[in-house]
Amino acid sequence: MGKSKIIGIIPARLGSKRLAGKPLVKISGKPLIQRVYESATQSKRLDRLMVVTDSSKISDLVFAFGGEAYVSLRNHPTGTDRVAEVARNLNCDLVINIQCDLPYFPPTLIDLLVSSMLREKSVQVGTLATRINDRAKLRNPNVVKVVLDKSGFALYFSRHPVPYIRSHGSIGQAETSSRRKALAGIDLKRLFFYEHIGIYGFRRDFLIKFSSLKQTPLEKLEGLEQLRVLENGYKIKVYLTQYKPVTLDAPADLKKLRTQKRGEGR
Secondary structure, three states, X not given: OOOOOEEEEEEEOOOOXXXXXXXXXXXXXXXXXXXXXXXXXXXXXXXXXXXXXXXXXXXXXXXXXXXXXXXXXXXXXXXXXXXXXXXXXXXXXXXXXXXXXXXXXXXXHHHHHHHHHHHOXXXXXXXXXXXXXXXXXXXXXXXXXXXXXXXXXXXXXXXXXXXXXXXXXXXXXXXXOOHHHHHHOOOXXXXXXXXXXXXXXXXXXXXHHHXXXXXOHHHHHHOOOHHHHHHOOOOOEEEEOOOOOOOOOOOOHHHHHHHOOOOOOO
């Protein structure tokens, strides 16, 4: 059996709802899309890397710094659908969807995901998560949370703090007191909450199948495309890492990112 071919694709949309022109926002002198691209190029497991975008402004920028870019032929409801458009014409085994919100992520995250999926041949979709140790992240709807089963597969993704804790003195008191007070009572050393990290691995054929499925109710409600996989009865394997991401989702994140040092986290 020959070596598996792995292709990384970064979907980048100009009209981000929470932060307009997000891929072009400069972080320490370089546009976000360039930061993400340069981090991904350091992966030891990718055979090819490209950006797929809805904007010639972004593609021109990518070409200017020496990257590969593709302008999608039509509008897509999600970044993964945009990635699937390109994957249809690629000869590869795995497609790694790298979201454009992690400018300083370590390339070992990609290597971890690829290695894990090559080892577990039955996994059709894989992604990453890390334990939450910051209560502010529990309150932040831009931080996506994931609940896992005993085998490490995703049960649900949400922008809300999940699981809901009904016991006295914790999040269950949100019904009778402020949510902030309830969240403050959670012992994050004892109770596990997981933050989803926006890097996905897809078997190419499953990615194409995904794009043929209609958007699902929970996907639309939460604004999370991975729920389309779960709502259609398929599984997502979640691999854990200790890396604590700082992402660019909203204007308030800019200050954090501009002061974050390259290589922070694990």
